[in-house]
Amino acid sequence: RKPQARMDSFFAVK
Amino acid sequence: MFEAQLVEGKTFKAIIEAIKDLVVDCNLDCSEEEVAIQSMDSAHVSLVAVRLSASAFSNYRCDRPNSLGINTANMSKILKMLGKDDSITFKAEDESPDSLTMLFEGGKSTIADFELKLMDIETEQLGIPDTPYQCTIQMRADEFQRIVRDLQVLGDTCTISCGKEGVRFSVTGAIGNGNILVRSSDEDKDKVTINMEEPVELNFALRYLNFFTKATPLAENVVISMSPDVPVVVEYPIEEFGHVKFYLAPKIEE
Numbered sequence: 064r065k066p067q068a069r070m071d072s073f074f075a076v077k
Numbered sequence: 078m079f080e081a082q083l084v085e086g087k088t089f090k091a092i093i094e095a096i097k098d099l100v101v102d103c104n105l106d107c108s109e110e111e112v113a114i115q116s117m118d119s120a121h122v123s124l125v126a127v128r129l130s131a132s133a134f135s136n137y138r139c140d141r142p143n144s145l146g147i148n149t150a151n152m153s154k155i156l157k158m159l160g161k162d163d164s165i166t167f168k169a170e171d172e173s174p175d176s177l178t179m180l181f182e183g184g185k186s187t188i189a190d191f192e193l194k195l196m197d198i199e200t201e202q203l204g205i206p207d208t209p210y211q212c213t214i215q216m217r218a219d220e221f222q223r224i225v226r227d228l229q230v231l232g233d234t235c236t237i238s239c240g241k242e243g244v245r246f247s248v249t250g251a252i253g254n255g256n257i258l259v260r261s262s263d264e265d266k267d268k269v270t271i272n273m274e275e276p277v278e279l280n281f282a283l284r285y286l287n288f289f290t291k292a293t294p295l296a297e298n299v300v301i302s303m304s305p306d307v308p309v310v311v312e313y314p315i316e317e318f319g320h321v322k323f324y325l326a327p328k329i330e331e
Contacts (some may be wrong), residue, residue: 065280065328068168070122071098073308074203 078108079143079169080173081134086165086181088133088295088315092157093294095313095321096125097149099285105177107169117204123285124203124324126306135316136166145169145177146198155179155191169195195310206326209303210310212239212277214269216259218299218313222290224235224257229283231255234328238267238278239303244271248283277303280328286311289323 083089094112095102104124112134114127118145130138159165159181161244166180176192185329228235232250239245243260262269289311296313303309308324315321 065330066120067282068329069240070124070203070308071115071121072203072322074124074324077195077202077204 078171079139079145079167081107081112081131081137082146082164082166083129083134086135087158087329089129089152089165090159091292091295092127092129092315093149093156094151095155095295096127097166097317098291099123099288100125100149102146102196103202104146104147104198106142106144108142109137109139116200117203118285123288124205124323126205126320126324127313128319130318133315141171143159143169143171143174144198145174146196147177148194148196148257152193154192154273158189158191173197193292208234210276210303211304212244212302213270213272214239214244214259214303215268215298216237216244216301217267217269218290218293218296220259220267221299221301222293224259225283228255228257229287233283233313235286236278237271237281237301237303237309238276239271240276241273244267244301268274275305277305278307278331279303279305280290282328283308285323285325289325292323294322295321303304 090280099118100116106113112129117124160183163183164183168178181189231248236247245256292313300312311323313321
């Protein structure tokens with residue numbers, strides 16, 4: 064199974 | 078004071094129906110320019126970004142930026158009472174309003190008004206860079222919905238690869254595997270446009286792609302944008318007035 068990445072690892076909090 | 082009338086109230090209803098399975102609570106961020114929603118799902122795997130430009134409304138007035146915190150399931154319950162040709166007029170006070178008033182008006186004889194209780198929602202807004210994508214695919218929204226739904230019977234992960242021959246949606250599972258190839262086509266009925274700088278191949282959870290296709294009633298075409306190692310964007314344009322965009326983080330090879 065391929066692990067699922069999370070959105071916060073791509074986009075920074077404003 | 079925030080006050081705005083949406084002549085085609087069903088557009089707002091379709092937006093709430095499209096996001097309510099992913100997003101439980103969210104802010105309607107109202108400003109002079111637009112009404113916007115940005116929210117991640119509870120697992121922080123996907124992100125929803127909605128924009129409805131002020132020009133989508135008639136009599137748009139927003140004296141100062143305001144965030145109206147709603148529960149999408151409760152909003153959906155109220156919108157069940159919207160007639161299919163009704164307009165919606167939204168009204169809220171400036172200073173931390175407790176409720177959002179909505180008037181549903183159809184024929185001349187009936188006006189319904191509802192108040193939805195608002196809440197304070199603390200959210201982290203993510204900054205999404207406006208960068209170009211390596212592959213952009215535009216296809217019929219109902220065709221994308223069918224592909225995603227059909228492939229889900231085989232497995233839980235879909236590989237989307239965009240290359241010279243077209244876009245391939247592939248699933249490998251316990252009972253077997255399947256591929257659906259979508260090629261560029263000029264046919265009016267099911268036009269497919271593929272713009273590709275470099276081939277891209279990414280893996281995504283079908284469960285989330287299926288959630289996104291709840292937005293299918295909003296748009297005839299869906300625009301899918303991909304670059305290596307970044308979230309895919311699945312965009313449902315709302316005429317010239319805005320969009321519902323879904324971002325989904327890929328599954329990463331170990």
